[in-house]
Amino acid sequence: MKNTVKRWAIRPAADNLVVETLSAALDIEPRLANLLAQRGITSFEEAKKFFRPSLEDLHDPFLMKGMREAVDRIKGALESGERIMIYGDYDVDGTTAVALVYSYFKSIYAGNVDYYIPDRYGEGYGISFQGIDHAENSGVSLIIALDCGIRSVDKVAYALERKIDFIICDHHLPGKELPQAAAILDPKQLECSYPYDELSGCGIGFKLIQALTSEVSPETDLLPFLDLVATSIAADIVPITGENRILAYFGLKQLNASPRQGIKYLLDSGNESTKGNGSAVEEPAKEITIETLVFTVAPRINAAGRIDHGRKAVELLIAEDEVTAKDVGSHVNIQNTKRKDLDKLTTEEALAIVASNPAYLEASSTVLFNSGWHKGVVGIVASRVIEKYYRPTIILTESDGMATGSARSVNGFDIHEAIGQCADLLEQFGGHKYAAGMTLKAENVELFRQRFEEVVAASITDEQRIPVVVIDLEVDPSEINPKFYRILKQFAPFGPGNMAPVFISRNLADDGYARIVGGSHLKLRLGKPGQPWFDAIAFGMGEHLLSLSKGIPADVCYTLEENHWRGNVTLQWMVKDIRC
Numbered sequence: 001m002k003n004t005v006k007r008w009a010i011r012p013a014a015d016n017l018v019v020e021t022l023s024a025a026l027d028i029e030p031r032l033a034n035l036l037a038q039r040g041i042t043s044f045e046e047a048k049k050f051f052r053p054s055l056e057d058l059h060d061p062f063l064m065k066g067m068r069e070a071v072d073r074i075k076g077a078l079e080s081g082e083r084i085m086i087y088g089d090y091d092v093d094g095t096t097a098v099a100l101v102y103s104y105f106k107s108i109y110a111g112n113v114d115y116y117i118p119d120r121y122g123e124g125y126g127i128s129f130q131g132i133d134h135a136e137n138s139g140v141s142l143i144i145a146l147d148c149g150i151r152s153v154d155k156v157a158y159a160l161e162r163k164i165d166f167i168i169c170d171h172h173l174p175g176k177e178l179p180q181a182a183a184i185l186d187p188k189q190l191e192c193s194y195p196y197d198e199l200s201g202c203g204i205g206f207k208l209i210q211a212l213t214s215e216v217s218p219e220t221d222l223l224p225f226l227d228l229v230a231t232s233i234a235a236d237i238v239p240i241t242g243e244n245r246i247l248a249y250f251g252l253k254q255l256n257a258s259p260r261q262g263i264k265y266l267l268d269s270g271n272e273s274t275k276g277n278g279s280a281v282e283e284p285a286k287e288i289t290i291e292t293l294v295f296t297v298a299p300r301i302n303a304a305g306r307i308d309h310g311r312k313a314v315e316l317l318i319a320e321d322e323v324t325a326k327d328v329g330s331h332v333n334i335q336n337t338k339r340k341d342l343d344k345l346t347t348e349e350a351l352a353i354v355a356s357n358p359a360y361l362e363a364s365s366t367v368l369f370n371s372g373w374h375k376g377v378v379g380i381v382a383s384r385v386i387e388k389y390y391r392p393t394i395i396l397t398e399s400d401g402m403a404t405g406s407a408r409s410v411n412g413f414d415i416h417e418a419i420g421q422c423a424d425l426l427e428q429f430g431g432h433k434y435a436a437g438m439t440l441k442a443e444n445v446e447l448f449r450q451r452f453e454e455v456v457a458a459s460i461t462d463e464q465r466i467p468v469v470v471i472d473l474e475v476d477p478s479e480i481n482p483k484f485y486r487i488l489k490q491f492a493p494f495g496p497g498n499m500a501p502v503f504i505s506r507n508l509a510d511d512g513y514a515r516i517v518g519g520s521h522l523k524l525r526l527g528k529p530g531q532p533w534f535d536a537i538a539f540g541m542g543e544h545l546l547s548l549s550k551g552i553p554a555d556v557c558y559t560l561e562e563n564h565w566r567g568n569v570t571l572q573w574m575v576k577d578i579r580c
Contacts, residue, residue, distance in 0.1 A: 073167060088147050100209065126151075136162045142165050187204075199244065244497075306339055307339050364465075415434060470502060541575065548580065555579045
């Protein structure tokens with residue numbers, strides 16, 4: 001059944017001595033020092049690197065297994081004038097990676113270089129035979145594959161028969177057998193001693209051009225490429241720790257200072273679609289954050305590959321002038337509108353199937369199949385179904401006579417491992433702990449549903465069945481002041497591994513401002529008598545209106561953000577949960 005109650009997990013306070021040492025060394029409040037220590041930062045030097053990321057702390061790219069072979073193969077291709085193809089997947093990580101590496105080669109190489117994005121529906125994920133055939137017909141002798149290829153043993157062998165070499169730049173888990181590529185860059189492969197193994201696919205591409213720059217084009221400025229890396233980090237939900245944090249930090253600086261034309265168009269058009277009713281007051285420029293990329297830029301880039309073709313996303317990301325960016329960007333936005341309509345309709349249909357079937361309601365997992373659903377939205381729909389029925393979910397549709405789809409998981413549950421226990425029923429599968437894709441024969445769907453349910457029911461814990469709100473710190477509203485928030489902002493960029501701190505404040509009241517907006521959302525002003533009141537928004541929590549209106553005290557957990565409205569910038573609480 002649907003979980004209506006969330007589990008609150010309050011992090012234990014950090015070691016007092018560590019907190020006192022950090023507080024004194026950094027001249028910050030102990031509460032903020034406690035937040036640092038909870039993130040594993042225990043010394044002044046670690047805090048300095050955390051608050052002031054430096055490009056000098058990026059790792060030497062040649063520490064990555066295969067990098068020397070990759071650079072030497074590329075140098076040989078450049079010297080002999082070979083035709084090179086940059087090949088990548090059709091999602092945000094793949095298309096940003098292709099845009100990055102293709103743009104770099106265009107800036108340093110006078111020879112022939114092109115890029116290729118597989119068709120989601122005609123070719124499927126990753127390297128395809130069709131793509132290799134296209135390369136052969138185009139006279140390509142070197143393919144640089146980005147965000148894919150680590151499991152494409154048969155495809156790389158097919159290419160070698162046609163005298164086409166591969167350099168694979170991937171960040172997915174390798175299989176038991178590696179492709180016979182000229183070089184493989186993947187920190188997750190065995191015997192790779194690279195110090196950080198959580199780079200995005202685009203991040204691996206960046207390490208490649210970083211290595212090439214040191215030997216081929218030392219005059220190349222790599223900073224303008226980091227906006228693409230930051231976009232991939234945000235969209236692919238990789239941890240924003242270590243090297244990713246440095247790349248994201250400087251990528252966001254680049255985006256805020258001088259975004260490339262294509263991303264600027266997406267940002268501007270996204271802002272236009274969310275503006276109010278024509279206020280005459282000019283809004284202050286809102287800072288571009290990881291959240292901006294996740295909710296404004298990434299869905300639009302993804303829509304190109306989901307609804308039309310991922311090549312359009314690359315065209316947009318490499319656009320060099322405003323006219324081209326607007327022309328391609330408007331097309332991408334149209335596809336995004338179609339994607340949202342399909343998403344809404346398919347989600348409604350999927351939820352109706354679960355609600356109408358008692359066996360589905362009581363299950364530990366959700367596996368749904370409808371041959372008419374659009375392949376481009378099944379992953380999104382899986383996430384939507386989890387929002388209502390919190391459990392591992394797989395949404396399948398039909399493509400080329402096969403059932404194909406996407407899986408999404410809940411906190412702590414390894415869905416890739418669970419799917420692997422059903423591998424004999426599948427034609428292929430791959431992915432991560434929390435997201436995966438698969439293909440199977442349509443006649444095996446029901447068998448797969450039953451097996452997957454057995455696996456999940458036997459392995460999922462009671463805690464994993466309930467959505468959790470992890471709370472970092474209890475504070476009184478009176479303690480939230482401009483200095484507190486000014487330092488808190490320096491904890492950004494936020495994301496997995498460095499989430500925005502979640503606070504809890506107890507025995508709060510609403511000042512009578514509470515109302516329903518957007519159908520089910522709650523708009524509030526929370527606080528305590530005699531203290532400052534804070535605007536708050538609680539998405540999907542309209543059921544608490546009656547209790548709050550009656551003056552029943554509430555415990556509230558929330559994050560803090562700036563709200564820009566009619567020329568004013570104020571602090572706003574983004575409510576995670578309410579208990580009255």
